[in-house]
Amino acid sequence: MQQTLSVIIPARNEEESIGDVVGKIRSLHPDFEIIVINDGSTDETAAKAHAAGATVYSHPYNLGNGAAVKSGIRLGSGDIFVFMDGDGQHDPEDIASMLAFFPDYDMVVGARGMDGQASFERAVGNKVYNWLASYVSKFRVEDLTSGFRAVKSNIAKSYIYLLPNTYSYPTTITLGVLRDGRSVRYMPINIRQRTSGKSRINIVRDGVRFFMIITKICTLYSPMRVFLPVSFAMFVGGLVRYIYSFVTSGRFTNMSALLFMTSIIIFMMGLVSEQICQMRFERRSSDRGVSKFKPKQ
Numbered sequence: 001m002q003q004t005l006s007v008i009i010p011a012r013n014e015e016e017s018i019g020d021v022v023g024k025i026r027s028l029h030p031d032f033e034i035i036v037i038n039d040g041s042t043d044e045t046a047a048k049a050h051a052a053g054a055t056v057y058s059h060p061y062n063l064g065n066g067a068a069v070k071s072g073i074r075l076g077s078g079d080i081f082v083f084m085d086g087d088g089q090h091d092p093e094d095i096a097s098m099l100a101f102f103p104d105y106d107m108v109v110g111a112r113g114m115d116g117q118a119s120f121e122r123a124v125g126n127k128v129y130n131w132l133a134s135y136v137s138k139f140r141v142e143d144l145t146s147g148f149r150a151v152k153s154n155i156a157k158s159y160i161y162l163l164p165n166t167y168s169y170p171t172t173i174t175l176g177v178l179r180d181g182r183s184v185r186y187m188p189i190n191i192r193q194r195t196s197g198k199s200r201i202n203i204v205r206d207g208v209r210f211f212m213i214i215t216k217i218c219t220l221y222s223p224m225r226v227f228l229p230v231s232f233a234m235f236v237g238g239l240v241r242y243i244y245s246f247v248t249s250g251r252f253t254n255m256s257a258l259l260f261m262t263s264i265i266i267f268m269m270g271l272v273s274e275q276i277c278q279m280r281f282e283r284r285s286s287d288r289g290v291s292k293f294k295p296k297q
Contacts, residue, residue: 133214
């Protein structure tokens with residue numbers, strides 16, 4: 001089945017690299033739609049991207065990386081969307097390898113190795129996020145925050161209302177796809193040295209933001225995987241407190257009762273949240289209908 005493809009590149013102040021990125025994609029895949037979302041750049045990013053052959057859409061001011069991605073999703077006309085950065089770190093030659101997995105997979109993600117991380121601190125942070133996402137989704141997530149990925153357009157559009165305006169859109173769409181029972185493939189990639197500027201991600205500020213978003217999305221998609229450990233911890237705390245107070249003073253304390261009651265309340269809240277989550281996703285699945293892609297014969 002013939003598939004059209006849109007490459008979506010969010011960019012802000014990437015005049016030194018965006019022309020080369022767009023030019024390389026255009027030379028390798030002349031029939032691809034290339035959309036550069038100029039997210040309030042103060043340099044010649046828009047002009048360089050347009051000159052290289054991209055369709056440019058400009059935000060009047062900086063709205064955020066996720067907001068740029070959402071604009072690209074709204075504008076893209078392809079059957080498959082490829083998201084990549086405009087700073088030269090992602091190799092356009094890897095696009096062809098990603099597309100080889102379609103239509104069997106719904107999303108293909110470029111997975112970075114330890115040497116592809118911007119710093120040791122971010123590598124450790126990403127490992128923690130990958131573990132948390134793997135626990136919630138019951139699927140081995142190899143690179144939760146990778147911005148280099150290809151996804152079927154109808155799936156990307158169905159999650160646009162959930163995507164944040166910040167750098168955390170890969171987290172949201174990954175957990176959403178896995179929660180819906182879609183297929184995901186991780187493909188190892190090599191990250192090249194940035195050819196312009198420096199990363200604008202702050203370890204502390206954005207690290208806390210990432211954690212809050214991941215926690216929120218995990219609770220949204222699989223509540224019991226979050227509520228149950230907390231409930232169990234409260235129950236164990238109450239049990240330990242009861243055993244200690246019984247051995248030392250032969251009585252059942254108010255603290256033990258409080259911990260047991262809290263454990264039950266949290267567990268019941270998790271059950272209610274799980275039922276609400278299930279009903280909401282069943283309704284969304286029926287509203288979206290069936291994908292237009294057909295498996296290979």
